[in-house]
Structure formats: structure tokens, C-alpha cells
Amino acid sequence: MVVIRFDRIKRKTVLDFKCGGCGRRTKRTASAECTVNPFNKKADGCIRTREEVVQQAVQALEEKEVPKLIAEVEKTPCPKCSGQVRHAAK
Numbered sequence: 377m378v379v380i381r382f383d384r385i386k387r388k389t390v391l392d393f394k395c396g397g398c399g400r401r402t403k404r405t406a407s408a409e410c411t412v413n414p415f416n417k418k419a420d421g422c423i424r425t426r427e428e429v430v431q432q433a434v435q436a437l438e439e440k441e442v443p444k445l446i447a448e449v450e451k452t453p454c455p456k457c458s459g460q461v462r463h464a465a466k
């Protein structure tokens with residue numbers, strides 16, 4: 377059996393949320409993972425290089441994972457109260 381190991385590239389960021397109701401702070405982590413592999417191609421059909429996959433992971437994190445996490449936290453701001461969530465500075 378041949379095991380092919382793909383280079384996994386993971387990027388993460390920690391977001392700080394503050395509950396507008398009780399003032400509790402919560403830290404949540406958003407992460408995105410991409411792999412360098414023969415199927416990870418660009419629009420022109422070229423396989424993405426490691427640097428390009430890093431960019432891809434950063435982009436996925438900023439455009440997809442962070443907004444997803446923010447939406448998730450806004451839905452359930454705080455288990456203790458139903459206060460509005462405010463985003464602390466990054």
C-alpha cells in the first residue's frame with residue numbers, strides 16, 4: 377500500500393467576543409485547512425504551490441471561517457444570558 381502524504385496547511389485566528397448583556401468575554405478560534413495535492417488546482421489547471429495553498433487557507437479563513445464563527449456566536453451569544461454580542465478588537 378502506498379501512502380501519499382499531502383502537505384497540510386492550517387491557519388487559525390483567535391477572535392475575542394464580548395457579551396453585551398453580562399460582559400463576559402469568550403475567545404473562539406476559527407481555522408481553515410488546505411492541502412497541497414494534485415487535485416488542488418488553479419483555474420488555469422496548474423497545481424497550487426505551497427505558497428499558493430497558504431494564501432488559499434488564509435483566504436478561506438478570512439472569507440469563510442471567520443464570518444461563519446461570528447454568525448454562530450451571534451446566534452448564541454452567551455450561555456448565561458441572551459445579551460447581544462459585541463466584537464472586541466481583533
Ligand SMILES: [Zn+2]
Binds near residue numbers: 398399400454458459
Ligand atoms: Zn452574557
